[in-house]
Structure formats: C-alpha cells, structure tokens
Amino acid sequence: MMLDLFGVGLGPFNLSLAALADSVSGLSCSFAERRPRFAWHPGMMIPGTTMQTSFLKDLVTPVQPTSRWSFLNYLVTHGRFHDFMAARLDCASRVEFADYMGWVAHCLEATAFGEEIETIDHDGTAFIITSASGRHWRSRALSLGVGHAPRIPEFVCPDSNCLHAAHWLDRAPPVAGRRIVVIGGGQSGAEIVLDLLARRTPPAEIVWISRRSGFWTLQDGAFIDQFFTPDYISAWRRQPDSERKLVLEEQKYTSDGITAATADAIYRALYERRRSGRHDVVLRPGRDVRAIRKGPAGQVIDARVAGGGTEQCTADLVVLATGYRPAIPDCLRKLAGRTRYQPDGSLALEESFRVIWDGPHETPFYAMNHGRHSHGIADAQISLAAWRSAVILNDLTGRRVFDTGEGAAEPPLVDWPGRDGANSTNATTAVQRRRIVNTAISD
Ligand SMILES: Cc1cc2nc3c(=O)[nH]c(=O)nc-3n(C[C@H](O)[C@H](O)[C@H](O)COP(=O)(O)OP(=O)(O)OC[C@H]3O[C@@H](n4cnc5c(N)ncnc54)[C@H](O)[C@@H]3O)c2cc1C
Structure with a gap:
C-alpha cells in the first residue's frame, strides 16, 4: 500500500504531525519509533523538573484547539482537570507532559513502536522505508523527526565515569x-x-x-515570546544570512x-x-x-x-551537559548525497520545511528540528511545533487544511525587519499588508 506520509521517529515534533494528521480525512500515514514505548528524553526526566513552555502550546492546540489530542482533553480524560487547574501551574511538570504525549502516541492508530528505521531510499516515485524488524513501507512523503544527537567534545572518550x-x-x-x-x-x-x-x-x-x-x-517575557510566533518566522525567512547569525547569537538565552x-x-x-x-x-x-x-x-x-x-x-x-547538535541519521545514508546542508550539518530547508534535495517535487521530504538557521530560534522548541505541523500538512495536501495565520484579521504587534516590504522607502505598514493578504484570501 502506498502511504501519503511516513514519519521516522516519534518525539514531540513528529507526534504533533501525527496528531494533527489524524484529523485530515483521507490521509494515510504511518509513524515509526524505535523505542518500545513513547519516552521523552528519559535520561533527563529528573523528578520536579517542569516544562519551559505553557501546556497550551501542546501538540495541537495552537492550530486546532478542538482536537481530542490536546493537553486539556488529556486532563479531562484522566479525571485531573480540576486538580490540575487548582495547582495554578504556569507550566506542567515534564513527567506529566511526557505522560500526555505518551497517551496521544499510544492512542493514535498511525503509530508503530519498536520499529527502528534502518534504510530510506527513493525509487523515483516514492520513498521506500525499511525497519530493522524487516517491515517495509512505501510513501509519497517523508517526515524525518529523529531529534538531535548529544554534543560530545571531540577530545572526550565517554565511559562509565x-x-x-x-x-x-x-x-x-x-x-x-x-x-x-x-x-x-x-x-x-x-x-x-x-x-x-x-x-x-x-x-x-x-x-x-x-x-x-x-x-x-x-530570558523571558512578553517581548521575548514574540520570537516564538509564526509572524517572527516569516520575517526571519527574509533576513540575510549575516543578520541571522548576529541575531541568533543575541537570542541565545531566550532558549x-x-x-x-x-x-x-x-x-x-x-x-x-x-x-x-x-x-x-x-x-x-x-x-x-x-x-x-x-x-x-x-x-x-x-x-x-x-x-x-x-x-x-x-x-x-x-x-x-554540553548540549545537542543536529545529526543526519544512518538510515538516511542512501539519500545523503542528494540533500543540501547548512554549515552546522543540518539539512537545508524551504519555507514549508521541505528538505532541499534533488528528488521529485511531488514526493516531499520534510525535516523537523533542522531549521535553527532557516526558521530561527523557535525551531527546536515545542512552542511552534503544532504550527509547523500545520504548515507541513497544508503543503502536503496542497490545501489550507489548517489556518497557519497568514490571513489573520489583526496586524502583527511587531513590524519586524524583513517583513514583506519593510525597510524599503515606500514600505506598506503592517496593517496595510494584512489587508492585502485578507483581500487576496477572500478573492
Ligand atoms: C531535557 C530536555 C528538556 C526539554 N524541555 C523543553 C521544554 O520544556 N519546552 C520546549 O519547547 N523544548 C524543550 N526541549 C527541546 C525540544 O523540545 C526537545 O528536544 C524535543 O524532544 C525535540 O523533539 P524531536 O521530536 O525533534 O526529537 P526527540 O524528542 O529527540 O525524539 C526523536 C525520536 O526519534 C526516535 N528515533 C531516532 N532514530 C530513529 C530511527 N532510526 N527509527 C525510529 N525512531 C528513531 C528516537 O528514539 C526518539 O524517540 C527540551 C530538550 C531537552 C533535552
């Protein structure tokens, strides 16, 4: 059977894609995870640690608040809504958020656990995916969501000490x-x-x-949060490389x-x-x-x-505690020579999160967590994961299945440099630009 979408890895990012794809009728998807059960950074699940992001920025709510896969529905389903609210938490504990994600991951029909993807190839019309257990899938589109690798200094030889x-x-x-x-x-x-x-x-x-x-x-606060908005990402896309580097350095402590x-x-x-x-x-x-x-x-x-x-x-x-780095997984070796890379080794992405490669346009290849340079500081965070999934699903289906914000009635709060026409002598204001977009959509 030919799938519409195959996801490799089930961390929060592909899980968000799976949860939103679940509501798109007629879309056949499968997502494979090598672990036997869902787990989120289990080696750092220290008791008492909390999320750095609001529980409302869950897998689905920012683009589909009516989804059954929301954190609030998880609370209601588990009979904890009132107790949770009475705790007056700004952010959930990491243990509880991981449990929420595990609940979604194991309820969705499109997920398979204990399947380590070993090879991904492309036969000219579709991706051919093979797991260590010998299962094969054929899919029109691919989403790589295998996360980052631990950054270990080159002079270190890790051992038990x-x-x-x-x-x-x-x-x-x-x-x-x-x-x-x-x-x-x-x-x-x-x-x-x-x-x-x-x-x-x-x-x-x-x-x-x-x-x-x-x-x-x-660094935290209302104006810092503006970096974690779709509007900021669209302005970021229009910034030259030199400016992005400077700004990323300046934004380091926002995440x-x-x-x-x-x-x-x-x-x-x-x-x-x-x-x-x-x-x-x-x-x-x-x-x-x-x-x-x-x-x-x-x-x-x-x-x-x-x-x-x-x-x-x-x-x-x-x-x-030296952080993480983008890594190209072994399973991608057959396609590795066909894709374009960023200087930090991450895959180069188009605005729609498609990897830039020489494969046919009709068989898109999306990558999660590779967009720090191309999409900005928010790319590695959960804050915009649901929005990114919506962008990908709109691109995959060729329809505006989800509202990703382009047609919002209100002008953006901040007129970022790089927004269409900003900084030019005859720049339209943000309000005027919104009107132009809205008129185009209603036409
Ligand atoms: C300790 C910690 C706490 C964090 N807390 C927050 C937070 O509070 N808020 C926030 O916004 N961000 C947070 N982040 C940052 C970011 O949200 C996470 O790193 C997030 O887990 C990234 O999701 P991911 O889906 O890209 O990757 P991962 O979570 O790493 O998941 C990737 C999955 O792919 C699987 N996989 C890998 N290779 C294969 C293969 N070949 N076949 C099948 N499966 C495979 C892995 O087993 C894994 O389950 C945190 C990061 C860390 C390290």
Whole structure:
C-alpha cells in the first residue's frame, strides 16, 4: 500500500504531525519509533523538573484547539482537570507532559513502536522505508523527526565515569562520596547540579564549570515570546544570512539559559550549605574545557580560563551537559548525497520545511528540528511545533487544511525587519499588508 506520509521517529515534533494528521480525512500515514514505548528524553526526566513552555502550546492546540489530542482533553480524560487547574501551574511538570504525549502516541492508530528505521531510499516515485524488524513501507512523503544527537567534545572518550547529560538517569552513575564535575552552564547542567545537591548521600565535591561568563538565566517575557510566533518566522525567512547569525547569537538565552526557578533553587541550596559550614560546591564560569583524560587519581579536566591562564581539576565522574547538535541519521545514508546542508550539518530547508534535495517535487521530504538557521530560534522548541505541523500538512495536501495565520484579521504587534516590504522607502505598514493578504484570501 502506498502511504501519503511516513514519519521516522516519534518525539514531540513528529507526534504533533501525527496528531494533527489524524484529523485530515483521507490521509494515510504511518509513524515509526524505535523505542518500545513513547519516552521523552528519559535520561533527563529528573523528578520536579517542569516544562519551559505553557501546556497550551501542546501538540495541537495552537492550530486546532478542538482536537481530542490536546493537553486539556488529556486532563479531562484522566479525571485531573480540576486538580490540575487548582495547582495554578504556569507550566506542567515534564513527567506529566511526557505522560500526555505518551497517551496521544499510544492512542493514535498511525503509530508503530519498536520499529527502528534502518534504510530510506527513493525509487523515483516514492520513498521506500525499511525497519530493522524487516517491515517495509512505501510513501509519497517523508517526515524525518529523529531529534538531535548529544554534543560530545571531540577530545572526550565517554565511559562509565564520563557521560553525557542525556544518560544521567538511565546510567545512574554512583555519586555518593565522589568528586563530580558538571560541564555546561545551561538548563541541563543546572538540573543535574540541583539533583546532586538534593541527594541524601551527597558527593564529596561538586564542581560546576561553564564556558559562559556567568550562570545566565533564561530570558523571558512578553517581548521575548514574540520570537516564538509564526509572524517572527516569516520575517526571519527574509533576513540575510549575516543578520541571522548576529541575531541568533543575541537570542541565545531566550532558549538556552537556566530557568529562574532552577537558578533560584540552586542558589538557595548553596546558601543553606554555606550557612551550615559546608564548602563542597565550586562554581567556575569562564572556563573553556580543552581536554579530559584519565589520570592516576581520576579524570583530569584541563580548562582555559577567561582572561588568561589554564586550570586543572580532577574528578571521579564527569557529566557533559554540553548540549545537542543536529545529526543526519544512518538510515538516511542512501539519500545523503542528494540533500543540501547548512554549515552546522543540518539539512537545508524551504519555507514549508521541505528538505532541499534533488528528488521529485511531488514526493516531499520534510525535516523537523533542522531549521535553527532557516526558521530561527523557535525551531527546536515545542512552542511552534503544532504550527509547523500545520504548515507541513497544508503543503502536503496542497490545501489550507489548517489556518497557519497568514490571513489573520489583526496586524502583527511587531513590524519586524524583513517583513514583506519593510525597510524599503515606500514600505506598506503592517496593517496595510494584512489587508492585502485578507483581500487576496477572500478573492
Ligand atoms: C531535557 C530536555 C528538556 C526539554 N524541555 C523543553 C521544554 O520544556 N519546552 C520546549 O519547547 N523544548 C524543550 N526541549 C527541546 C525540544 O523540545 C526537545 O528536544 C524535543 O524532544 C525535540 O523533539 P524531536 O521530536 O525533534 O526529537 P526527540 O524528542 O529527540 O525524539 C526523536 C525520536 O526519534 C526516535 N528515533 C531516532 N532514530 C530513529 C530511527 N532510526 N527509527 C525510529 N525512531 C528513531 C528516537 O528514539 C526518539 O524517540 C527540551 C530538550 C531537552 C533535552
């Protein structure tokens, strides 16, 4: 049977696509996940951690609030709506949000678990997909949603005493009485430090190293949220490469800082420790780790210190909270020479999230989480996942199945540089441009 759409991987991004596709009648889809059951970053599911995004920005609500696959319907179905609302949470816990996504993933008929996709090929008219279990699928369109790979510095050889944050809970390394170095000043590093501070049998020492000049908190607020809107993405698309690079750097802490709640919790734990005379935690910002090697007394970490000089410390356990990078999965090797790439190794995308490649236009190939450069800082976040799924489904069906905002009655709040005609001497105002779009749609 020929499918309309096949999704590889079932993280939040392809899951959002599957949940919205479920309401498009006549569309035949299948989504395969290698894990036996849905799981969302299980190695970092530290108790007490919360979402960085509102529960209303779930898999479907921003484009289809009436969908049965919304977080609110999950609460109602599980009899927790009133209890959840009474908790007055801005954001759900990560455990609960993962449970919501798991509920959607296992209720949808189009999902298959325990299917690791091994090869993807194209025979000129369709994608041919094969899993490790020997199953085959044939599909007109493909959506790659396999997530990012842990970023491990090239000088590191991971082992049981040097692991990436992605494996923090599933490897569960012993910490009691050990010297632990956590490298990375972002949210994952912070969550691991907080987890260590809460242990009943504590480590002998915790050293928290960051290349950043300080332990920066996440930038948040109404105007920061404007970067996570479809309007901003459409303006972003019209910005030249040079401008995008500068702006991405400036926006770093809108998604890559430590949440204020986590930073405050760490600070309070440290304050209490110091007040009671314990000085077993060392915070070292401004250190760029250049080497990690095994020495007679443990792992030796060499760092360059901002402003000059080098520094060394020794640990029993090193945790690399060094982030994630876009990766091309092995299953794509047959098509890898036919696709275009960004300088960071991610797939180059068109506005509709189609990968730029030499295959036929009638068989689109979409990629999730490859658009940091082409679509902006929001691409790696859940905030716009539902909107992106809607854009993809409109493109796939050739119809405006979902309202993705082009025809909104209200002009955008911010007249971003790069919006059609902005910055030119005879630029139309945002209000005028909205009127033009609306007239075109009603025509
Ligand atoms: C700890 C953590 C917390 C985060 N919290 C937030 C947050 O609160 N808000 C927010 O907006 N963003 C958050 N993010 C960022 C982002 O939302 C997540 O990284 C998100 O999981 C990305 O979704 P994804 O679908 O691209 O990839 P993933 O979640 O990584 O899912 C990819 C899936 O593909 C599967 N897969 C891979 N290869 C194959 C194959 N060959 N065959 C079959 N299946 C395969 C994997 O098993 C996996 O299940 C967080 C990131 C991390 C690391």
